[in-house]
């Protein structure tokens with residue numbers, strides 16, 4: 001039996017990544033079959049519960065307030081809006097609802113209390129509940145867990161080295177600290193990254209090494225292909241080739257054999273055959289829904305038709321882990337305030353796009369009829 005290994009080295013992961021493709025896929029498929037049903041896919045729906053207006057400067061993200069993009073922003077969705085979306089997602093095969101809010105970090109305020117209500121609402125529908133809300137303190141993570149949150153998503157995005165080239169407003173250590181806080185609250189971790197941002201193969205493998213050294217390893221690792229959005233500093237990046245996606249999925253599967261490997265953003269640029277190749281290489285989950293937060297995603301009915309054609313069934317909620325218990329009676333240490341870092345480096349491309357956005361907004365204001 002191929003067991004979880006916490007002693008990977010960068011060289012050993014790179015050696016796997018660079019194998020002849022068919023050897024790599026064969027090895028990954030063999031590992032996959034030891035730990036997972038290869039004919040089952042877990043489906044998650046990603047719902048943006050608060051879109052845009054984020055204070056961070058992630059170079060790939062159209063939700064960063066400092067860039068000029070054409071996304072529609074919205075304030076927090078209501079409990080009813082989320083309930084309707086969750087019920088629909090469940091009916092169409094999703095076992096998990098992941099709610100995303102474009103925040104730097106969670107603040108202890110009415111918005112967070114509202115998110116806790118959203119978590120309880122989805123929990124009561126017997127779906128796995130996941131949130132991605134930015135950085136969380138230990139106490140905030142515990143509040144989410146007590147509301148019934150099953151998983152917390154917080155991506156490492158890339159290697160620590162490359163991270164400094166795409167985000168200047170927070171440090172890599174902040175990401176790791178949040179993952180630690182999530183673990184302390186006994187929630188499952190969802191953390192992965194994006195390929196196609198201009199990073200090297202070494203950066204990709206270094207990110208996998210960092211994730212694989214977490215003990216326990218994350219239960220879920222999303223692998224995203226960059227969707228280059230106009231107005232962001234990465235708008236001119238070319239799409240990654242499907243072969244790179246297959247290599248990344250297969251390597252993730254081998255390095256973290258028990259995790260759910262999620263084929264995430266970028267599926268609209270992949271053929272169906274390419275996606276099936278990724279399933280063979282160990283991807284065991286997709287995100288469903290017309291949009292992934294703000295970027296396009298295949299139609300769920302197309303996904304379901306593909307599953308039927310190739311004999312895949314969908315995983316049920318809590319099929320692999322027990323449903324968490326809620327705790328409505330815990331008291332919290334309200335003095336638990338975290339100071340997240342603000343690295344003092346400047347990323348020229350991000351600054352350039354911030355300046356461009358300012359100019360465009362000024363032009364727009366100028367051309368408005370008075």
Ligand code: SF4
Nearest residue numbers: 054056058061064102
């Ligand atoms: S990725 Fe998240 S933190 Fe970064 S700008 Fe977008 S919404 Fe904000």
